[in-house]
Amino acid sequence: MIxxxxxxxxxxxxxxLLLLALGALLFKRNLIKMLMGLSLMESAVNLFLVxxxxxxxxxxxxxxxxxxxxxxxxxxxxxxxxxxxxxxATSAMMxxxxxxxxxxxxxxxxxxxxxxxx
Amino acid sequence: xxMTKIVRTTADLFYPFCLVFGLYVVLHGHxxxxxGFQGGAVMATGAALLLVSRRYADIIQSLRQNTMKLxxxxxxxxxxxxxxAGLFAGGAFxxxxxxxxxGLFGEPVAFGANPGVLNTAGLxxxxxxxxxxxxxxxxxxxxxxxxxxxxxxxP
Amino acid sequence: xxxxxxxxxxxxxxIPLFTAFLIPLAxxxxxxxxxxxxxxxxxxxSLAGLALAARVFAGGTVLxxxxxxxxxxxxxxxxGGIPIRIIFQVDALGALMVVIAALSSLAITLxxxxxxxxxxGKDGFYSMLFLLVAGVLGMVSTGDLFNFFVFLEISSLAGAxxxxxxxxxxxxxxxGLKYALLSTVGALxxxxxxxxxxxxxxxxxxxxxxxxxxxxxxxxxxxxxxxxPLAMKCGAVPxxxxxxDTYTTAPSSITALLVVSSQASLYGLxxxxxxxxxxxxxxxxxxxxxxxxxxxxxxxxxxxxMAIPQKxxxxxxxxxAVSQTGYMLLGVGVGLxxxxxxxxxxxxxxxxxxxxxxxxxxxxxxxxxxxxxxGAVFYRTGTRNLNRLGGLGHAMPWTxxxxxxxxxxxxxxxxFNGFASKLLIYESVFRFSPFLAILAMVVSILTxxxxxxxxxxxxxxxPRAEFAGVREVPAPMIAxxxxxxxxxxxxxxxxxxxxxxxxxxxxxxxxxRAGYIAAILGGH
Numbered sequence: 001m002i003x004x005x006x007x008x009x010x011x012x013x014x015x016x017l018l019l020l021a022l023g024a025l026l027f028k029r030n031l032i033k034m035l036m037g038l039s040l041m042e043s044a045v046n047l048f049l050v051x052x053x054x055x056x057x058x059x060x061x062x063x064x065x066x067x068x069x070x071x072x073x074x075x076x077x078x079x080x081x082x083x084x085x086x087x088x089a090t091s092a093m094m095x096x097x098x099x100x101x102x103x104x105x106x107x108x109x110x111x112x113x114x115x116x117x118x
Numbered sequence: 119x120x121m122t123k124i125v126r127t128t129a130d131l132f133y134p135f136c137l138v139f140g141l142y143v144v145l146h147g148h149x150x151x152x153x154g155f156q157g158g159a160v161m162a163t164g165a166a167l168l169l170v171s172r173r174y175a176d177i178i179q180s181l182r183q184n185t186m187k188l189x190x191x192x193x194x195x196x197x198x199x200x201x202x203a204g205l206f207a208g209g210a211f212x213x214x215x216x217x218x219x220x221g222l223f224g225e226p227v228a229f230g231a232n233p234g235v236l237n238t239a240g241l242x243x244x245x246x247x248x249x250x251x252x253x254x255x256x257x258x259x260x261x262x263x264x265x266x267x268x269x270x271x272x273p
Numbered sequence: 274x275x276x277x278x279x280x281x282x283x284x285x286x287x288i289p290l291f292t293a294f295l296i297p298l299a300x301x302x303x304x305x306x307x308x309x310x311x312x313x314x315x316x317x318x319s320l321a322g323l324a325l326a327a328r329v330f331a332g333g334t335v336l337x338x339x340x341x342x343x344x345x346x347x348x349x350x351x352x353g354g355i356p357i358r359i360i361f362q363v364d365a366l367g368a369l370m371v372v373i374a375a376l377s378s379l380a381i382t383l384x385x386x387x388x389x390x391x392x393x394g395k396d397g398f399y400s401m402l403f404l405l406v407a408g409v410l411g412m413v414s415t416g417d418l419f420n421f422f423v424f425l426e427i428s429s430l431a432g433a434x435x436x437x438x439x440x441x442x443x444x445x446x447x448x449g450l451k452y453a454l455l456s457t458v459g460a461l462x463x464x465x466x467x468x469x470x471x472x473x474x475x476x477x478x479x480x481x482x483x484x485x486x487x488x489x490x491x492x493x494x495x496x497x498x499x500x501x502p503l504a505m506k507c508g509a510v511p512x513x514x515x516x517x518d519t520y521t522t523a524p525s526s527i528t529a530l531l532v533v534s535s536q537a538s539l540y541g542l543x544x545x546x547x548x549x550x551x552x553x554x555x556x557x558x559x560x561x562x563x564x565x566x567x568x569x570x571x572x573x574x575x576x577x578x579m580a581i582p583q584k585x586x587x588x589x590x591x592x593x594a595v596s597q598t599g600y601m602l603l604g605v606g607v608g609l610x611x612x613x614x615x616x617x618x619x620x621x622x623x624x625x626x627x628x629x630x631x632x633x634x635x636x637x638x639x640x641x642x643x644x645x646x647x648g649a650v651f652y653r654t655g656t657r658n659l660n661r662l663g664g665l666g667h668a669m670p671w672t673x674x675x676x677x678x679x680x681x682x683x684x685x686x687x688x689f690n691g692f693a694s695k696l697l698i699y700e701s702v703f704r705f706s707p708f709l710a711i712l713a714m715v716v717s718i719l720t721x722x723x724x725x726x727x728x729x730x731x732x733x734x735x736p737r738a739e740f741a742g743v744r745e746v747p748a749p750m751i752a753x754x755x756x757x758x759x760x761x762x763x764x765x766x767x768x769x770x771x772x773x774x775x776x777x778x779x780x781x782x783x784x785x786r787a788g789y790i791a792a793i794l795g796g797h
Binding site for chain 3: 025
């Protein structure tokens with residue numbers, strides 16, 4: 001029972017993180033906080049990817065001084081790294097957008113920067 | 119902004135270590151956890167250390183935006199060129215012809231547990247180096263741009 | 274030469290990427306060097322795309338295995354019968370999309386050389402332009418789920434950066450931010466679905482996952498997580514809200530390219546519905562067919578009704594883009610709805626799908642042309658407001674002719690290409706549901722009415738004093754528009770040639786799920 005709960009923990013965390021992220025994206029009015037919600041969502045998906053790669057008794061596939069040869073297939077780790085790299089680029093770009101918007105409008109409140117209607 | 123002398127001295131002291139550690143992570147990417155992106159990010163942390171401890175005007179004396187942009191473009195070009203080289207060597211794009219062929223990064227690897235030999239894995243360390251250069255340039259450019267946006271609000 | 278032809282799928286992505294990263298270096302050598310590089314890169318990319326498409330239409334699906342000793346070795350000897358490498362798999366449907374991207378990107382790059390000549394920061398602009406092209410080409414040629422996500426993100430990020438290119442205007446940055454935010458949330462949803470599929474089937478290759486799919490509850494969640502963001506990115510109602518903002522604030526050349534990029538998302542949607550989930554025995558076709566049909570009919574009608582009252586010419590065209598996307602969804606949706614019924618499929622289902630797919634390529638060409646003409650007018654007059662424009666027909670005859678060609682094509686008037694594909698859709702949809710066919714025709718009439726109004730207020734009337742200095746746009750812009758206009762006329766004059774050579778193979782590729790899987794895994 002405890003083991004099963006422990007195994008489910010990462011997925012529960014993913015669910016909680018996703019809910020928090022959605023809450024931030026939908027209900028926060030501050031652009032920076034919305035972007036933080038987006039980063040949180042990225043982290044949730046990355047955690048999910050790493051969690052599905054877990055195998056009992058498997059070790060990281062690093063041959064240098066490896067104690068055994070039963071290793072996990074590191075595909076999900078590679079996916080996560082790629083997703084992190086993309087996430088860095090996304091965050092950097094959107095934060096720069098937020099900076100420009102702050103310079104133009106003097107605010108990061110999304111209610112006040114809606115020049116585009118619809 | 120310009121931080122206190124303690125912060126500045128510590129940052130100066132740590133900057134070369136950051137670079138060397140980043141370089142280590144890049145070069146050993148095919149043997150230990152890490153690789154081009156991670157090592158490049160560590161190296162860019164060194165640049166970030168300098169950036170938080172000093173004024174923008176002092177920083178751009180040593181970390182020029184143009185140099186960093188050049189790093190970014192050159193790293194990416196190296197990556198694609200390495201891919202195309204596989205193509206012209208008779209394999210597919212990114213084909214690892216160098217692995218196990220002797221010469222540069224070409225030592226064959228014994229199967230199973232081994233202490234790890236740096237001079238292995240063929241194309242992969244080259245790609246790691248390319249990505250390392252690119253990420254160092256890219257992340258530093260991002261940091262410099264963001265700081266240049268802040269500099270007007272300085273006292 | 275033959276060995277180079279073998280590597281076309283890799284070159285298709287490598288050339289634009291190489292050009293994109295070479296541009297900052299070339300920019301140091303001066304504007305002329307950069308322009309030359311941009312033209313060379315665009316020409317080579319298009320050449321590679323068209324050559325690859327010709328190969329696919331002549332000889333069937335082309336595979337390309339990255340990193341392998343030979344580009345065809347999909348399954349390595351020691352891998353236990355599974356493809357472990359990233360594989361590009363271009364079938365006739367992918368080739369059709371490659372043709373669209375190749376032609377549009379060439380025309381758009383030529384156009385931007387003149388249109389953006391007065392802007393600063395051109396190094397970044399062209400780098401991003403080529404990244405966007407590479408992203409679109411990668412999306413439509415990859416056979417790997419995760420690779421699809423990566424290219425989707427590349428095209429989204431490059432697209433968002435380009436939308437915000439005129440960074441001195443707050444609106445542009447706002448449009449870019451909106452696009453980036455929605456794209457990222459959508460892409461994360463796609464990534465989550467990929468994770469769910471990988472956790473169950475230990476594969477990322479589309480063909481391998483398709484062959485192992487068990488259609489459990491988790492797979493259905495994954496389907497929703499994949500289909501909704503892609504439907505959003507192709508601008509279908511009720512998830513169309515980003516299109517008008519983004520299309521309006523982006524530079525016109527970029528808007529035309531974003532149309533192509535949204536159609537790559539449409540390709541992804543079709544690929545997932547037909548290839549990944551397209552098991553004839555276990556999948557409930559009719560439900561998802563009707564889902565596409567309703568999405569399409571709604572998009573077509575809501576799009577055009579929103580378009581009519583618009584005063585901003587690009588905003589108006591953006592709503593028309595939503596409306597036209599509806600036709601594609603309608604056509605392919607009808608095919609999907611009757612897919613399990615072999616008689617109905619042969620009688621009109623395949624025609625409907627051919628109409629939908631033909632409309633994708635036609636729409637990319639005439640809508641791209643229309644956005645470019647709107648950009649040409651903005652280039653000379655500095656306004657997009659229909660109430661302030663007028664009398665430009667005397668000063669800008671070429672732009673007027675190109676606009677007329679595009680407007681007649683979008684309204685479905687013969688002999689332009691819009692008519693050819695809409696006729697296929699009307700005929701076949703009428704046999705599926707007369708009501709939907711009549712709705713589609715009404716939408717066409719409303720489209721015509723809307724564009725007659727635009728034409729009148731932009732080009733007709735006496736020359737206005739405030740536009741006295743307006744001249745025709747520079748030659749590269751005319752050349753870019755001419756490429757698209759030539760295709761619009763050609764596909765309108767000889768539609769059957771296009772349908773036989775490109776569209777029919779694409780329809781067959783779309784419905785041939787077993788063939789797609791067998792190309793990778795071999796046998797049945």
